[in-house]
Structures are given as C-alpha cells and as structure tokens.
Amino acid sequence: MAHLMLLVMVLSALQWPRSCKPEHVCSKASGDKSLLLCFKDTLDEQTRAALSSWNDSGHPSSWRGIVWNKRSDLVLKLNLTGAGLSGKLWPVWCRLPSLQFADFSNNNLSGHLTFDGCQYNASSRLQVLNLLNNSLSGSIPQSISTIRALKYLNLGQNNLTGSIPQGLWNLVQLRELYLADNALSGSIPPELGYLTNLQHLSLASNQLSGSIPPELGYLTNLQHLILASNQLSGSIPPEISNCTLLREMALMRNFLSGEISSSIGNLSNLRILALTGNNLTGNLPPSFSGLTSLKMLDVGYNSLSGPFPDAVKDMASLRYLSVSTNWMKGPIPPWLGNFTNLRHLILYRNRFTGSIPPQLGSLNYLKFPTKPQFDPDLSGVQLQNNLSPSGGDAAKILSYSYEFFPTVMDLCENKLSGSIPPELGQLQNLQHLWLCDNMLSGPIPSTLANATRLILLQLYDNQLSGQIPPQLTSLTSLSYFNVSNNNLSGPIPTSAQFSTFNDISAFAGNPGLCGRLLNKPCTVGPEDSSSPSKEHENGDFVDGKAFAVGVAVGLCGGFWAVMSLVSESFVIWLTKRIRYYLQTVGLLKQKEAI
Incomplete structure (x- = not known):
C-alpha cells in the first residue's frame, strides 16, 4: 500500500505543470534569489526562455534586467x-525588501x-x-x-x-x-x-x-x-x-x-x-x-x-x-x-x-521648407526604461506626432467669398490646402504651383472660373486634387503629375471643362499648345487606406512606420463628406467621417 501511495505521489509530481508553480509556494520562498526564481516559475513555460539567464548556478547580478546591490547582496x-x-502576474515586488x-x-x-x-x-x-x-x-x-x-x-x-x-x-x-x-x-x-x-x-x-x-x-x-x-x-x-x-x-x-x-x-x-x-x-x-x-x-x-x-x-x-x-x-x-x-x-x-x-x-513656417523639429514641449515621449519612465500617455504621443503630420490649412465649409489670394503660393512648406465648400470666385492662381510640397489641393464646391493652370503640373507631390462643382472651363492638364489622375468625379460639375478624362474633345487653340489637354486626374474620393498611402508619399519615409503605432491618432483627410475630426487614444485625435 505504501508503494502504491508513493507511485501516486510521483505521478502527481510529474503531471504538475513546470510553468505554473502555485503562488502559495512562492509566498514561502525567502531570499531575493529564490524569490526571483519563483517568479520565473509562475510564468508560462513558453516565455520563460526570455529569462534563461535566471538559474541556480548564476549570480543574480548577471541576470537579465537585474541591478544588484553587491554590498547588501539584494536586488535594487x-x-x-x-x-x-x-x-499570471505574481507581485514579486512585495517580497524584495530593497527593491526601488x-x-x-x-x-x-x-x-x-x-x-x-x-x-x-x-x-x-x-x-x-x-x-x-x-x-x-x-x-x-x-x-x-x-x-x-x-x-x-x-x-x-x-x-x-x-x-x-x-x-x-x-x-x-x-x-x-x-x-x-x-x-x-x-x-x-x-x-x-x-x-x-x-x-x-x-x-x-x-x-x-x-x-x-x-x-x-x-x-x-x-x-x-x-x-x-x-x-x-x-x-x-x-x-x-x-x-x-x-x-x-x-x-x-x-x-x-x-x-x-x-x-x-x-x-x-x-x-x-x-x-x-x-x-x-x-x-x-x-x-x-x-x-x-x-x-x-x-x-x-x-x-x-x-x-x-x-x-x-x-x-x-x-x-x-x-x-x-x-x-x-x-x-x-x-x-x-x-x-x-x-x-x-x-x-x-x-x-x-x-x-x-x-x-x-506670410505664415513663416509654411513659407520655407524645413525638416520637422523635435520639440520637448510637444513630445512627452521618453524612454520607459529611465529612472523616471514616461507614462506612454496617448495624448503625449499624439503631441509628438503633431510635429510630423502634414502641414495643413483647412478653411473649408465656411462662407468665404472673393478670390483665392495668389500669396498662398508662397507657402512652399504647405502640404494640405483645403478651401472647399465656400463661395470663392475668380481663377485658380497659377502661383499655387510655387507651393512645391503640396500633396492635397481641394477647391471643390465653390464658384471658381477660368482654366486649370497648366503650371500646377509641376507639383510633383500632388496626389489629391479636386475642383468639382465650380465654373471652370478649358482643357484638363495631362502632363507630369496630372497624368496619374483618373477620377472623373474630381472634375464633375464644370460644364466647360474638356479632355480625354471627360471623354469630351477640346478645341485646339493657341493656348492648348502650352497646356496639354488630354488625360486624367485623380479626385478625392479615395478610401481611407489609399489616402493614408498618398499622405505617406509626402512624409519622411521611415518615420511613417513609427506613426503606425498611433494609427488611431493619425489625421485622415478625405473629401466631400469626410471631415477633419481630432480625437484621443488616449491622449487621441482624428478626423471623423460625417
């Protein structure tokens, strides 16, 4: 009978999961080294390899993540x-008397x-x-x-x-x-x-x-x-x-x-x-x-x-x-x-x-191309391993990301009138310009071609007239351009960046526009020889993912991978029925679809 009981005890011990030593066993451990080894044993077995340096033969001063006080022989x-x-987390910090x-x-x-x-x-x-x-x-x-x-x-x-x-x-x-x-x-x-x-x-x-x-x-x-x-x-x-x-x-x-x-x-x-x-x-x-x-x-x-x-x-x-x-x-x-x-x-x-x-x-920062500068007042992002680690607060991460968002001027959905100031073309560092849903009139200034970093130009739902300036074809970063529902006329440019645009909705509502994109031939005249008139354009009705890719083209390449960490706080500018809304993830802000 005694042999049978011994066999049962041995089998029970073999079946005990090595990766989940019970907490009451650890509570009886003493000494910093024993307590740390006990903490390791409470972890899932598949993750214990991360603490392979924690073993009976080594001294804790050489273990991963440990700072040891040699004088007191205790973990700090x-x-x-x-x-x-x-x-399951076992509160080992409660058992280590010198832990700081x-x-x-x-x-x-x-x-x-x-x-x-x-x-x-x-x-x-x-x-x-x-x-x-x-x-x-x-x-x-x-x-x-x-x-x-x-x-x-x-x-x-x-x-x-x-x-x-x-x-x-x-x-x-x-x-x-x-x-x-x-x-x-x-x-x-x-x-x-x-x-x-x-x-x-x-x-x-x-x-x-x-x-x-x-x-x-x-x-x-x-x-x-x-x-x-x-x-x-x-x-x-x-x-x-x-x-x-x-x-x-x-x-x-x-x-x-x-x-x-x-x-x-x-x-x-x-x-x-x-x-x-x-x-x-x-x-x-x-x-x-x-x-x-x-x-x-x-x-x-x-x-x-x-x-x-x-x-x-x-x-x-x-x-x-x-x-x-x-x-x-x-x-x-x-x-x-x-x-x-x-x-x-x-x-x-x-x-x-x-x-x-x-x-x-005359907005100075938007006038002169410059690289984003790290600003400690807007950062809040610190290494979490410091003696005083950052909280990783969402709002702070968002503040840091503002430094790297596309530069924006958004005046849409007001009751603005008059013409578009040619002076906006001085904003060489501007990437997103939104003037849609107003009562703006007159021509599109050709000087906007001087805003060389423009990624997005939204002029739809106004009363603009004249031709689309052929100079805009020099905007090599321009990915989204919408002039729908205006009074524009003449050919749609087709060269350079405009050759990538193929969304007819971006030009709809302009009876005087012509070109191959609209399947409407233009009458060749002297003006047409300097302004190619056959091809297409991309409008603004693009799904959110495609838009995010387009925005990334205008940013520093490697950084956008970091920005994916705060994707909920990334500002999505779509058009027409999608508007700029800022929120937090906690510290997060974002444009909301309306």
Missing part, C-alpha cells in the same frame, strides 16, 4: 519591460492585480512600479496603499475595471499617476487632491463620469492633466487655475459644457490646451491672451460662437490651432499671418465670411 532594480513575458524600481511594462502578464505580501514587508523602498500595457484585469485593490514610498505608478493600457480606490490617496509621495486606457468607472475622487506632489495625472480613455472635482486645484505641482475620452460632464472648474505649473491640459472627448472659465488664462506655463469634442459654449475669454507659451490650442467640435477670438492674437508660439466645427462668424483676422511657427491652421466648418486674408501667405 528589476527591469523586464518588453521581455515577452506572459502568465520594478518595470514589467509591455508584456502580456495577466490575472488580477494584487499586492499580497506588501503589508508585511511594507515595500518601504519601492518608488517606481510600471505595469503599462499588459493584460491585467479586475479592480485596483485597496492594498495598493501599502506601497507608501511610490513616486511613479503606471497601470495604463490594461483591462482594469471598477472605481479608483481610496487607497491611492495614501500614496502621498506620488509624482506620476497613469491609469489611462482601462475600463475604470465611477467618478474622479476629490481625494486625489491630497496627492499634492503629483506632477502627471492621466486618467484618459476610461469610463469615468461626473464632474471634474475642484479639489484638483490643490495639485499645485501638477504639470500634465490628461482626462480625455471619458464621460465627464459639467463645467471646467475654475480652481484648475491654481495649478499654475500646468503645461498640458487635455480634456477632449467628454461632455463638458458651459463657458470656458476666464481663470484658465492665468495658466501662463500652458503649452497644450485640448478641449475638442465637448459641449462648450461662448467664446474664448479675453484672459486667454495671457497664454503666451501655448503651442497647441484645439477647441474644435464644440458650440463656441462669436467672432474669431482676439485672445489668440498674443499666442505667438502657436504651432497648432483648431477652432473647427463651431459657430464662429465674421472675418478671418489678417493678423493670423503674423504667426511664425504655425503649421496647422484648422478653421473649417464655421460661419466665417469675407475674403481669405492674403496675409496668410
């Missing part, structure tokens, strides 16, 4: 970011987040815990409060649910808190205002509701406030203006309403203000003239009204300006041409009237 840092690990830095980001670790054991070791030295981009589920446990020394906590891009736990506001040393891209619900706890050392707070892309608590105004060290893509309602609390160090405030894609508080104009350090996709009313208050450091202002997709805000005039550092899809009216101010760094001017779908100011042809 554990960096396993992007190691390809999968399996633990980074498990960008793996496929799963299970419920737990801090079992932290209450016994107090985890008094752990300052950085990064679990970004894994497959963790369940709620954030209250026991997180036991890691009192934490300065950096990133639980973003997981599948966490439930509310933001009360235990968080015991972590009074926190400087950076990232909970973005989960499924957290409930309200934003006012008690977060206790975390007065916070510099970065990102709760974007969750299901948070209710109002923005005014207690966030106690966070006087806060530099980045990212609450985008939730279900927040109510007004923007004026107490936010107490956060005078704020450099980035992203509240887009919520249900915020009311007028924008004039107190926001006191945030003189603000570089990024993104309020797009809410229900805000009124106009930008005059106090916004104090935002002289602002580089990105996006208030599109709201219900703002009145004339173009004079407060923008003093924002000399602006690079990105969007007031699209509001109810603004009156003329476009000529002083917009004074901005030396502006590269994205998005005014479409308002009620602006009058002529296009020729001063827009």
Whole structure:
C-alpha cells in the first residue's frame, strides 16, 4: 500500500505543470534569489526562455534586467519591460525588501492585480512600479496603499475595471499617476487632491463620469492633466487655475459644457490646451491672451460662437490651432499671418465670411521648407526604461506626432467669398490646402504651383472660373486634387503629375471643362499648345487606406512606420463628406467621417 501511495505521489509530481508553480509556494520562498526564481516559475513555460539567464548556478547580478546591490547582496532594480513575458502576474515586488524600481511594462502578464505580501514587508523602498500595457484585469485593490514610498505608478493600457480606490490617496509621495486606457468607472475622487506632489495625472480613455472635482486645484505641482475620452460632464472648474505649473491640459472627448472659465488664462506655463469634442459654449475669454507659451490650442467640435477670438492674437508660439466645427462668424483676422511657427491652421466648418486674408501667405513656417523639429514641449515621449519612465500617455504621443503630420490649412465649409489670394503660393512648406465648400470666385492662381510640397489641393464646391493652370503640373507631390462643382472651363492638364489622375468625379460639375478624362474633345487653340489637354486626374474620393498611402508619399519615409503605432491618432483627410475630426487614444485625435 505504501508503494502504491508513493507511485501516486510521483505521478502527481510529474503531471504538475513546470510553468505554473502555485503562488502559495512562492509566498514561502525567502531570499531575493529564490524569490526571483519563483517568479520565473509562475510564468508560462513558453516565455520563460526570455529569462534563461535566471538559474541556480548564476549570480543574480548577471541576470537579465537585474541591478544588484553587491554590498547588501539584494536586488535594487528589476527591469523586464518588453521581455515577452506572459502568465499570471505574481507581485514579486512585495517580497524584495530593497527593491526601488520594478518595470514589467509591455508584456502580456495577466490575472488580477494584487499586492499580497506588501503589508508585511511594507515595500518601504519601492518608488517606481510600471505595469503599462499588459493584460491585467479586475479592480485596483485597496492594498495598493501599502506601497507608501511610490513616486511613479503606471497601470495604463490594461483591462482594469471598477472605481479608483481610496487607497491611492495614501500614496502621498506620488509624482506620476497613469491609469489611462482601462475600463475604470465611477467618478474622479476629490481625494486625489491630497496627492499634492503629483506632477502627471492621466486618467484618459476610461469610463469615468461626473464632474471634474475642484479639489484638483490643490495639485499645485501638477504639470500634465490628461482626462480625455471619458464621460465627464459639467463645467471646467475654475480652481484648475491654481495649478499654475500646468503645461498640458487635455480634456477632449467628454461632455463638458458651459463657458470656458476666464481663470484658465492665468495658466501662463500652458503649452497644450485640448478641449475638442465637448459641449462648450461662448467664446474664448479675453484672459486667454495671457497664454503666451501655448503651442497647441484645439477647441474644435464644440458650440463656441462669436467672432474669431482676439485672445489668440498674443499666442505667438502657436504651432497648432483648431477652432473647427463651431459657430464662429465674421472675418478671418489678417493678423493670423503674423504667426511664425504655425503649421496647422484648422478653421473649417464655421460661419466665417469675407475674403481669405492674403496675409496668410506670410505664415513663416509654411513659407520655407524645413525638416520637422523635435520639440520637448510637444513630445512627452521618453524612454520607459529611465529612472523616471514616461507614462506612454496617448495624448503625449499624439503631441509628438503633431510635429510630423502634414502641414495643413483647412478653411473649408465656411462662407468665404472673393478670390483665392495668389500669396498662398508662397507657402512652399504647405502640404494640405483645403478651401472647399465656400463661395470663392475668380481663377485658380497659377502661383499655387510655387507651393512645391503640396500633396492635397481641394477647391471643390465653390464658384471658381477660368482654366486649370497648366503650371500646377509641376507639383510633383500632388496626389489629391479636386475642383468639382465650380465654373471652370478649358482643357484638363495631362502632363507630369496630372497624368496619374483618373477620377472623373474630381472634375464633375464644370460644364466647360474638356479632355480625354471627360471623354469630351477640346478645341485646339493657341493656348492648348502650352497646356496639354488630354488625360486624367485623380479626385478625392479615395478610401481611407489609399489616402493614408498618398499622405505617406509626402512624409519622411521611415518615420511613417513609427506613426503606425498611433494609427488611431493619425489625421485622415478625405473629401466631400469626410471631415477633419481630432480625437484621443488616449491622449487621441482624428478626423471623423460625417
């Protein structure tokens, strides 16, 4: 009988999965080396090869991702970011008494987040815990409060649910808190205002509701406030203006309403203000003239009204300006041409009237071809392996990508009249020019041929007359050209870039146009000898994928592979019924099909 029982025990041991040592076994392990080996054994067997250097014969100082303190013979840092690990996460950080830095980001670790054991070791030295981009589920446990020394906590891009736990506001040393891209619900706890050392707070892309608590105004060290893509309602609390160090405030894609508080104009350090996709009313208050450091202002997709805000005039550092899809009216101010760094001017779908100011042809950055410059104020992208790793926040990644988007001037869907200023041809660095759906008249200026980087030129649904200038055939990057529904006449150019255009819809609604593309012969005259008249053109009705390829032609080749990482934030400009809409993935913005 004894032999039979022994045989059963042996067979049971053989059947025990080598790749999933039970957690209660690891909880009994002691010593840093044993604890680390036990953590390895809890991982799925197929991923344990990534930690092949972790073995009984080697010293942990030579193991992958380990920084070892030779004096105390204990582990100080554990960096396993992007190691390809999968399996149920066991909180080894709770068992290592000298551990200061633990980074498990960008793996496929799963299970419920737990801090079992932290209450016994107090985890008094752990300052950085990064679990970004894994497959963790369940709620954030209250026991997180036991890691009192934490300065950096990133639980973003997981599948966490439930509310933001009360235990968080015991972590009074926190400087950076990232909970973005989960499924957290409930309200934003006012008690977060206790975390007065916070510099970065990102709760974007969750299901948070209710109002923005005014207690966030106690966070006087806060530099980045990212609450985008939730279900927040109510007004923007004026107490936010107490956060005078704020450099980035992203509240887009919520249900915020009311007028924008004039107190926001006191945030003189603000570089990024993104309020797009809410229900805000009124106009930008005059106090916004104090935002002289602002580089990105996006208030599109709201219900703002009145004339173009004079407060923008003093924002000399602006690079990105969007007031699209509001109810603004009156003329476009000529002083917009004074901005030396502006590269994205998005005014479409308002009620602006009058002529296009020729001063827009003086936008300095758009006049002179230049390579995109890395701007730390618009970047937010840092190595996640640094001592103070970045949160990988979506809004920050998006801000970085703005530097590399095609340069844009979009004045479509207004009530603009008069002629197209020839001065726009001075914008040699402009890549996308949208003037469609207005009441523009007169000829297409031949000077547009001097805007040599143009990829996209949309002039449809106006009252333009005359011929299509043959000089436009010299635009070798031009991929999308639409002049439908105007009063143009004469031959459609066929040489150079125009020989690649074959979409008849891009020329429809111009009875006087002729050429082989329209199957309508032209009468040969003296003018035709210098302007080839037989071939075709590509319109703007192209599906999104084809369009993205066309845009890529106009960008630096290798970079676009990087931009695929933030594909949800890539701006898609289609035509006619597809409009420019910016959103966040969390920090993400994008054009929306209408």
